[in-house]
Amino acid sequence: MDEIYDPAAVERAAQEYWERHRTFEVREDAGRQKFYCLSMLPYPSGRLHMGHVRNYTIGDVLARFMRMQGRNVLQPMGWDAFGLPAENAAISNGVPPARWTRQNIEYMRAQLKSLGFGIDWSRELATCDPSYYRWNQWLFLRMLEKGIAYRRTGVVNWDPVDQTVLANEQVIEGRGWRTGALVEKREIPMYYLHITRYADELLGDLEKLPGWPERVKVMQANWIGRSEGCEIAFPYAPDTREAMSADGALKVFTTRADTLFGATFLAIAAEHPIALAAAAGNPRLAAFIDECRRGSVMEADAATQQKKGLHTGLHVLHPFTAEPIGIWVANYVLMGYGEGAVMGVPAHDERDFEFATKNNLRIAPVVRSMTGAYERVQAPWNPAYSEYGLTVDSGEFSGLTFKAAVDAIAAALEKRGLGRKRTQYRLRDWGISRQRYWGCPIPLIHCGRCGEVPVPDEQLPVLLPEDLAPDGSGNPLNKSPAFHQCACPKCGGAARRETDTMDTFVDSSWYYMRYACPDQARAMVDGRVGYWLPVDQYIGGIEHAILHLLYSRFWTKVMRDLGLVRCEEPFTNLLTQGMVLNHIYSCATAEGRRRYFNPADVRAKREDGVEIFEATTSEGETIRVQYGGLGKMSKSDNNGVDPEGLIGRYGADTARLFIMFASPPEQTLEWSDEGVQGASRFIRRLWSAVYEHVRRGPADRVKGAQSTPQRDLRRSAQHALAKVTDDIGRRRNFNTAIAACMELLNAVGRFDDPSPGGRAVRQEALEIITLSLSPIIPHVCHALWQALGHERAPVEEPWPAVDEAALAQDTVEIVVQINGKLRGRVHVAAGVDEAAVREAALADEQVSKFVAGKPVRKVIVVPGKLINIVV
RNA sequence: GCCCGGGUGGCGAAAUCGGUAGACGCAAGGGACUUAAAAUCCCUCGGGGGCAACCCCAUGCCGGUUCGAGUCCGGCCCCGGGCACCA
Numbered sequence: 025m026d027e028i029y030d031p032a033a034v035e036r037a038a039q040e041y042w043e044r045h046r047t048f049e050v051r052e053d054a055g056r057q058k059f060y061c062l063s064m065l066p067y068p069s070g071r072l073h074m075g076h077v078r079n080y081t082i083g084d085v086l087a088r089f090m091r092m093q094g095r096n097v098l099q100p101m102g103w104d105a106f107g108l109p110a111e112n113a114a115i116s117n118g119v120p121p122a123r124w125t126r127q128n129i130e131y132m133r134a135q136l137k138s139l140g141f142g143i144d145w146s147r148e149l150a151t152c153d154p155s156y157y158r159w160n161q162w163l164f165l166r167m168l169e170k171g172i173a174y175r176r177t178g179v180v181n182w183d184p185v186d187q188t189v190l191a192n193e194q195v196i197e198g199r200g201w202r203t204g205a206l207v208e209k210r211e212i213p214m215y216y217l218h219i220t221r222y223a224d225e226l227l228g229d230l231e232k233l234p235g236w237p238e239r240v241k242v243m244q245a246n247w248i249g250r251s252e253g254c255e256i257a258f259p260y261a262p263d264t265r266e267a268m269s270a271d272g273a274l275k276v277f278t279t280r281a282d283t284l285f286g287a288t289f290l291a292i293a294a295e296h297p298i299a300l301a302a303a304a305g306n307p308r309l310a311a312f313i314d315e316c317r318r319g320s321v322m323e324a325d326a327a328t329q330q331k332k333g334l335h336t337g338l339h340v341l342h343p344f345t346a347e348p349i350g351i352w353v354a355n356y357v358l359m360g361y362g363e364g365a366v367m368g369v370p371a372h373d374e375r376d377f378e379f380a381t382k383n384n385l386r387i388a389p390v391v392r393s394m395t396g397a398y399e400r401v402q403a404p405w406n407p408a409y410s411e412y413g414l415t416v417d418s419g420e421f422s423g424l425t426f427k428a429a430v431d432a433i434a435a436a437l438e439k440r441g442l443g444r445k446r447t448q449y450r451l452r453d454w455g456i457s458r459q460r461y462w463g464c465p466i467p468l469i470h471c472g473r474c475g476e477v478p479v480p481d482e483q484l485p486v487l488l489p490e491d492l493a494p495d496g497s498g499n500p501l502n503k504s505p506a507f508h509q510c511a512c513p514k515c516g517g518a519a520r521r522e523t524d525t526m527d528t529f530v531d532s533s534w535y536y537m538r539y540a541c542p543d544q545a546r547a548m549v550d551g552r553v554g555y556w557l558p559v560d561q562y563i564g565g566i567e568h569a570i571l572h573l574l575y576s577r578f579w580t581k582v583m584r585d586l587g588l589v590r591c592e593e594p595f596t597n598l599l600t601q602g603m604v605l606n607h608i609y610s611c612a613t614a615e616g617r618r619r620y621f622n623p624a625d626v627r628a629k630r631e632d633g634v635e636i637f638e639a640t641t642s643e644g645e646t647i648r649v650q651y652g653g654l655g656k657m658s659k660s661d662n663n664g665v666d667p668e669g670l671i672g673r674y675g676a677d678t679a680r681l682f683i684m685f686a687s688p689p690e691q692t693l694e695w696s697d698e699g700v701q702g703a704s705r706f707i708r709r710l711w712s713a714v715y716e717h718v719r720r721g722p723a724d725r726v727k728g729a730q731s732t733p734q735r736d737l738r739r740s741a742q743h744a745l746a747k748v749t750d751d752i753g754r755r756r757n758f759n760t761a762i763a764a765c766m767e768l769l770n771a772v773g774r775f776d777d778p779s780p781g782g783r784a785v786r787q788e789a790l791e792i793i794t795l796s797l798s799p800i801i802p803h804v805c806h807a808l809w810q811a812l813g814h815e816r817a818p819v820e821e822p823w824p825a826v827d828e829a830a831l832a833q834d835t836v837e838i839v840v841q842i843n844g845k846l847r848g849r850v851h852v853a854a855g856v857d858e859a860a861v862r863e864a865a866l867a868d869e870q871v872s873k874f875v876a877g878k879p880v881r882k883v884i885v886v887p888g889k890l891i892n893i894v895v
Numbered sequence: 896g897c898c899c900g901g902g903u904g905g906c907g908a909a910a911u912c913g914g915u916a917g918a919c920g921c922a923a924g925g926g927a928c929u930u931a932a933a934a935u936c937c938c939u940c941g942g943g944g945g946c947a948a949c950c951c952c953a954u955g956c957c958g959g960u961u962c963g964a965g966u967c968c969g970g971c972c973c974c975g976g977g978c979a980c981c982a
Binding site for chain 2: 064066067069104107108180181189190191192193194195239240242243246247249321322323324326327328329356451452454455457458459460527528529532565566567568569570571572602603605653654655656658659660685686687688690691692693694696698699700701702703705706708709712750751754757759760762763764766767770837839841843844845846849870881882883884886889890892893894
């Protein structure tokens with residue numbers, strides 16, 4: 025063993041050992057309990073950032089820990105290789121996305137390997153490989169057969185200048201990111217997956233996931249948003265009948281059918297057929313509908329914009345009173361939501377109240393508060409107005425409670441054919457069409473004679489040509505006849521291949537199944553998924569709490585229904601990592617876009633007492649930039665911190681130790697490398713402690729009677745081991761596990777006993793630190809374990825068992841409180857009864873001063889810990 | 896706007912089931928070693944008062960429950976994540 029710790033040499037040796045022994049390559053073994061430990065696969069953006077290091081270190085710690093616990097551990101890795109950033113790179117430097125992506129994968133794989141993660145690289149996959157995405161296509165065709173995939177129109181962001189569809193991310197303050205043009209909404213045909221068919225199961229099965237964080241389950245439940253309510257049809261008044269040239273009714277969905285008699289207006293979306301019909305002879309309305317069409321499709325935008333509406337001049341009739349009710353077009357009603365129409369009850373709904381007040385519409389209270397929270401409904405809005413109560417002024421339905429009113433009204437509506445009870449979900453079907461090049465082609469052919477024709481299975485995969493490069497003016501597949509010109513599989517005539525590609529969430533919805541059988545050329549999955557699935561521990565960023573995790577759950581259920589897998593849920597335990605945040609700096613460019621600068625290139629200075637920021641550009645210029653607050657490390661905000669600098673300077677173990685010590689894994693972490701010195705210093709101290717110990721020759725095993733300091737060190741060591749075992753195994757709190765090892769090393773440092781008995785106790789303590797930390801800093805522990813005289817590597821060792829006998833204590837400290845305030849401490853023999861604790865406490869000088877003859881009213885004793893005397 | 900989190904010393908944090916607030920580490924200050932620096936080691940380190948023993952204040956803000964609240968409840972402020980085409 026060298027006297028000086030050389031991280032590069034230590035890490036090289038350990039990594040070579042794992043590689044030579046194929047330590048992390050695993051096979052199915054029916055005789056051993058498996059543990060599938062999975063971290064979310066990265067997008068190959070070019071470089072790892074600290075968020076990745078955090079994510080993959082958590083996974084690796086758990087994988088190595090479970091391995092030492094005797095499990096057959098699978099930890100795979102792959103690449104979420106399709107997506108927008110590759111197209112953006114192509115636009116700015118002309119490199120085809122395929123090449124850019126593959127280069128990034130090469131680089132990032134090397135970075136991951138340098139961190140020493142125990143990954144079975146033989147299972148690596150990239151979602152842009154035809155051998156992977158052909159099965160997206162294959163399953164899509166199965167979904168089409170089952171009616172789970174279907175075609176209809178959907179709304180997208182349209183850039184009128186570039187004549188192209190924009191991602192939400194590319195819409196900045198309502199304008200196209202490249203052109204600065206005002207974005208419009210446009211309806212185009214798209215393919216959807218019928219996830220709403222599974223809404224009830226996706227909601228109900230959350231209960232089968234005790235290993236998921238509560239907050240994620242709450243978010244998913246709210247997202248699915250099951251609500252029980254009524255569908256109500258308002259028959260057209262004569263004016264609407266005329267405008268629509270038909271009889272009919274305007275359908276709405278409401279959870280508050282009890283307030284039906286308080287409906288004083290109906291609000292419809294701008295795209296609603298009645299709105300379009302009314303606009304025909306109404307230029308003002310046509311202009312308003314046009315205004316609503318502008319802007320992005322994002323819900324956040326729709327929800328924060330000023331609520332505006334305009335009367336169509338048309339009416340419907342109240343289903344019971346036949347009273348005419350005006351129809352308004354409102355910008356807050358979304359066409360893709362329910363019926364694209366809502367009934368306005370201003371007296372009992374805050375948004376309707378606001379709308380009615382603004383537009384001078386009648387406010388008709390039809391619910392009386394049962395708690396007397398209000399007498400009259402009047403401005404300003406009072407949240408009690410929307411509470412349940414007793415119906416009033418509701419004709420034959422007056423005087424009913426909420427439930428009775430809804431039941432009676434629904435029954436009456438149903439009798440007249442004007443409504444019924446219905447369960448509605450907030451969840452919408454999953455639109456998977458993307459008008460983009462760098463994705464998995466949707467395997468369909470459009471034939472003038474036969475219509476939409478699926479690509480036959482034997483022609484899969486539909487290969488994505490890899491030599492194209494987008495230039496910002498739309499999907500290059502549209503301009504590539506070699507791709508889109510084809511023969512109709514049915515009639516053989518000339519036909520056009522679908523040029524839309526799939527949402528990349530499709531790719532990430534089942535990659536964890538493919539890891540079980542990455543070499544299977546004849547099927548999507550095979551029997552090996554039966555061994556490995558479900559994933560025992562999934563680790564990934566909290567930002568994926570809803571979409572990715574919900575889509576994966578849906579996909580698993582679809583595959584189950586197709587008989588491809590047996591499990592109901594893909595991820596048994598979920599650890600949602602908190603994001604690593606960093607500062608965001610940007611400036612506006614001449615073209616009206618934003619250019620982002622890495623915080624490493626930004627300096628703050630003061631000018632006239634105001635803090636300003638300057639960035640150095642790649643051309644070496646200095647330029648003034650704006651501070652945009654904190655945000656997750658990402659490619660688009662250019663605020664990632666590459667771990668390479670840290671690894672180069674301190675080694676991978678220090679980088680791993682530092683990120684794990686910084687905070688508990690679920691917590692958001694604001695990036696700062698202050699403190700990395702401490703991690704490095706600790707590893708060097710551990711190294712020299714082992715060096716100083718072993719250079720005096722081999723030590724005995726602990727046996728026989730010990731001195732008090734020896735017993736104390738043994739107790740500290742066993743206490744640390746118990747804490748690490750619980751912190752990693754149950755609590756998943758790595759920072760406190762590391763702190764326990766640091767405390768133990770401090771105790772070893774203070775322990776000064778060169779006798780054979782003392783050396784044996786020190787050997788035991790150093791071994792416990794080495795094995796305890798080996799999942800976190802595996803390279804250095806690999807070297808130290810050998811230095812401590814072991815043949816096997818730590819990865820092959822079983823996790824040590826706690827020696828309970830060594831943990832026992834003879835006396836305990838009891839905290840004494842008077843009226844809840846700390847006033848003293850007493851020491852008593854472990855396990856004495858309450859009376860003895862009370863006696864010892866009252867005998868204490870400090871304590872008796874505070875009691876001072878006052879009568880003791882109450883005594884509370886927490887055994888082994890605390891006594892509170894109330895006077 | 897809606898849904899979900901978070902806020903504790905100069906900084907990252909700990910306090911696991913309502914029971915000692917600040918473990919462990921960083922930074923800072925002081926000292927030892929050194930020709931010097933680095934490294935290493937030792938000491939101090941939430942605020943205020945006191946010669947001291949000790950006492951008072953303090954977990955974003957306001958209020959409540961409790962013998963006892965960082966932890967539970969109600970209201971508010973700020974920060975972060977998600978909002979369906981970033982992944």
